[in-house]
Amino acid sequence: MAEIRVQNLRKAFGAFVAVQDSNFVVEDGEFFVMLGPSGCGKTTTLRMIAGLELPTGGKILLGGEDVTMRRARERDIAFVFQLFALYPHMNVRKNIGFPLLAQGMPSAEIRSRVEETAKLLRIDHLLDKSVSGLAGGDRQRVALGRAIVRRPKCFLMDEPLGTLDTEFRDLMVHELRELHNRIHATTVYVTHDQMEAMSMADKIAVMNHGVIEQFGSPREIYDRPATMFVADFIGSPPMNFLKFGGGLAKGAKEIVVQGAKVAVPEVREDVAPADMALGIRPEHIRFDDGSKLRGAIYGTEYLGTTQIVAVETADGIIKARVPAGIHLSPGEQVGLALNGARLSLFEKGSGRAVRTAMHDQAAEARHG
Amino acid sequence: MSLTTAHSVVAPSSNAKLIAGTIIIAYALISIVPLLWIFATSFKTPPDSIAYPPKIVFQPSIEGYCNLFTTRTRQTPEYINSLGPATGFCDETVRKRNMVIAGPSNFLPRFVNSLIIAFGSTFCAVFLGTLSAYGFSRFKVPLADDLLFFILSTRFMPPIAVAIPIYLMYRELGLSDTALGMILLYTAVNVSLAVWLLKGFIDEIPREYEEAAMIDGYTRLQAFWRTVLPQATTGIAATAIFCLIFAWNEYAFAALLTSGTAQTAPPFIPTIIGEGGQDWPAVAAGTTIFLVPILVFTILLRKQLLRGITFGAVRK
Numbered sequence: 001m002a003e004i005r006v007q008n009l010r011k012a013f014g015a016f017v018a019v020q021d022s023n024f025v026v027e028d029g030e031f032f033v034m035l036g037p038s039g040c041g042k043t044t045t046l047r048m049i050a051g052l053e054l055p056t057g058g059k060i061l062l063g064g065e066d067v068t069m070r071r072a073r074e075r076d077i078a079f080v081f082q083l084f085a086l087y088p089h090m091n092v093r094k095n096i097g098f099p100l101l102a103q104g105m106p107s108a109e110i111r112s113r114v115e116e117t118a119k120l121l122r123i124d125h126l127l128d129k130s131v132s133g134l135a136g137g138d139r140q141r142v143a144l145g146r147a148i149v150r151r152p153k154c155f156l157m158d159e160p161l162g163t164l165d166t167e168f169r170d171l172m173v174h175e176l177r178e179l180h181n182r183i184h185a186t187t188v189y190v191t192h193d194q195m196e197a198m199s200m201a202d203k204i205a206v207m208n209h210g211v212i213e214q215f216g217s218p219r220e221i222y223d224r225p226a227t228m229f230v231a232d233f234i235g236s237p238p239m240n241f242l243k244f245g246g247g248l249a250k251g252a253k254e255i256v257v258q259g260a261k262v263a264v265p266e267v268r269e270d271v272a273p274a275d276m277a278l279g280i281r282p283e284h285i286r287f288d289d290g291s292k293l294r295g296a297i298y299g300t301e302y303l304g305t306t307q308i309v310a311v312e313t314a315d316g317i318i319k320a321r322v323p324a325g326i327h328l329s330p331g332e333q334v335g336l337a338l339n340g341a342r343l344s345l346f347e348k349g350s351g352r353a354v355r356t357a358m359h360d361q362a363a364e365a366r367h368g
Numbered sequence: 369m370s371l372t373t374a375h376s377v378v379a380p381s382s383n384a385k386l387i388a389g390t391i392i393i394a395y396a397l398i399s400i401v402p403l404l405w406i407f408a409t410s411f412k413t414p415p416d417s418i419a420y421p422p423k424i425v426f427q428p429s430i431e432g433y434c435n436l437f438t439t440r441t442r443q444t445p446e447y448i449n450s451l452g453p454a455t456g457f458c459d460e461t462v463r464k465r466n467m468v469i470a471g472p473s474n475f476l477p478r479f480v481n482s483l484i485i486a487f488g489s490t491f492c493a494v495f496l497g498t499l500s501a502y503g504f505s506r507f508k509v510p511l512a513d514d515l516l517f518f519i520l521s522t523r524f525m526p527p528i529a530v531a532i533p534i535y536l537m538y539r540e541l542g543l544s545d546t547a548l549g550m551i552l553l554y555t556a557v558n559v560s561l562a563v564w565l566l567k568g569f570i571d572e573i574p575r576e577y578e579e580a581a582m583i584d585g586y587t588r589l590q591a592f593w594r595t596v597l598p599q600a601t602t603g604i605a606a607t608a609i610f611c612l613i614f615a616w617n618e619y620a621f622a623a624l625l626t627s628g629t630a631q632t633a634p635p636f637i638p639t640i641i642g643e644g645g646q647d648w649p650a651v652a653a654g655t656t657i658f659l660v661p662i663l664v665f666t667i668l669l670r671k672q673l674l675r676g677i678t679f680g681a682v683r684k
Binding site for chain 1: 574576577579580581582583584585586587590594595598599
């Protein structure tokens with residue numbers, strides 16, 4: 001196992017820049033997820049780490065070794081494809097043993113390694129079956145088996161659960177994480193599904209248009225999104241935005257939104273007057289008739305323990321997650337109280353998050 | 369299927385099956401009658417073969433096959449009687465017609481020529497076609513579209529249209545009447561078909577297979593050999609049959625460019641007619657034997673051929 005270090009990695013296809021100067025480090029044994037909408041460059045980044053595409057610029061280091069220009073087969077990595085790429089003309093045993101065959105390993109040893117791997121993945125009863133008859137989840141396990149049998153430096157996975165049914169997908173998310181906990185293999189996992197990312201990752205990089213918008217733990221990314229794109233992409237429903245104007249001064253603890261004063265985490269930088277946005281997660285909204293921030297109920301989505309309530313305000317629809325017990329009827333006027341400690345502030349033009357006490361507390365908590 | 373089966377929207381009704389079956393059998397019969405006639409003629413005696421009205425029921429004889437494989441000379445009955453007892457069935461049959469066997473005919477070497485040239489050129493065309501198709505399918509080839517169009521354009525006219533230049537070139541190059549020359553020629557004609565057919569098949573094979581193999585430690589050639597080739601067998605088999613049928617049946621170039629050592633069976637068989645009268649049973653025997661290899665090859669690969677013809681339609 002080894003750490004993966006990506007420095008100023010860049011890939012252009014003609015005039016189109018797919019990956020723009022990416023920098024990140026995946027530590028040894030870490031489960032790293034690249035998350036983003038389709039076409040954001042996450043798969044291209046993964047294919048460059050694998051050696052299936054050559055970068056236009058930058059460096060890739062595997063375990064401290066520069067492998068940027070090495071061939072895929074010289075990198076000692078394993079790749080799990082979205083469509084599994086199981087060889088239909090071989091049975092399960094041969095598929096899993098295929099990478100070992102390339103190393104010229106004696107067949108008795110291949111046999112025992114394949115069986116050991118199959119046991120680990122609980123597919124030992126399928127070894128002599130043809131891969132074409134397998135269910136989606138089992139195909140996935142065979143593909144994983146082919147990846148782990150060689151004990152490579154790291155695993156690269158390109159939306160491996162993308163084609164599975166929801167039911168299987170939940171199961172496999174759990175299994176993948178469990179497998180990772182057992183073998184502690186450095187893993188780079190690409191997905192557009194935030195649920196997969198949030199539930200499996202140690203670290204997430206959120207990508208958009210070839211740029212890494214934020215790199216951090218699932219908690220950091222959810223609680224302290226670095227950009228409006230991240231705030232909007234993560235969370236279901238996503239973060240609400242309310243616009244407000246004027247600059248911010250260092251030390252400010254209050255802003256004015258739609259004529260109502262809203263307490264926010266203490267601002268730790270000066271921001272020149274510009275269009276700003278206040279970001280609020282749906283679960284940080286309460287109904288409070290005393291609040292000056294008002295809106296009318298637009299509709300509700302009942303989810304069992306909670307409900308998502310859409311409230312029409314002067315600045316568009318805001319979604320709040322409130323306990324399911326509250327009864328609301330459309331058109332009803334409500335006041336909205338916001339949890340002042342958990343709000344995010346953004347510069348609307350650049351989408352950048354303004355530094356507040358929330359960030360500093362997190363940093364202190366980490367170091368102290 | 370019992371009669372109580374509920375009406376299905378996809379399964380054909382029994383009436384439809386009956387009509388379809390009748391049409392297919394009728395068509396098959398019409399197609400097979402000439403072949404059966406050739407087969408029957410090959411077992412007739414020369415008088416039976418030209419009898420009028422034609423004989424459907426006759427006493428089978430292998431005289432045609434004897435005549436096909438031998439050359440014979442006419443002798444006086446006295447001379448024939450002076451010989452010892454006949455050494456075999458053919459000898460006996462021939463003597464009844466006042467002839468003795470002078471030696472083997474050229475049919476066997478011509479047939480072997482056909483085998484070498486047809487299978488040799490098929491192998492070359494499929495080999496080159498598979499590699500080029502893979503290249504066009506997987507790599508960024510400069511001017512790929514133009515090259516593919518050029519390859520296709522070699523089939524815009526019947527190959528025989530270039531017979532005279534090829535005849536002159538082959539004479540200069542010393543390729544006239546050589547097996548190598550014929551293999552090169554048939555390969556050149558077939559390779560365009562092979563490239564186009566196989567490119568279609570290889571395009572359908574996801575490149576993830578090779579990528580997976582290359583990541584797992586194989587070189588591109590090994591990956592091609594172990595993952596692409598096994599999955600392209602359908603296409604390769606179908607292409608091989610098409611190439612073989614062309615090369616095996618080709619008459620015009622063979623008649624023009626071969627006369628002796630490299631002559632193939634198609635130009636040879638008609639020459640039988642000239643030798644000692646119109647020996648139709650010998651011609652029919654030659655034709656029957658000529659049909660065997662292609663029949664065997666096609667039957668061996670028929671599954672692939674069927675899938676190949678409908679390629680793209682049902683592939684998962």
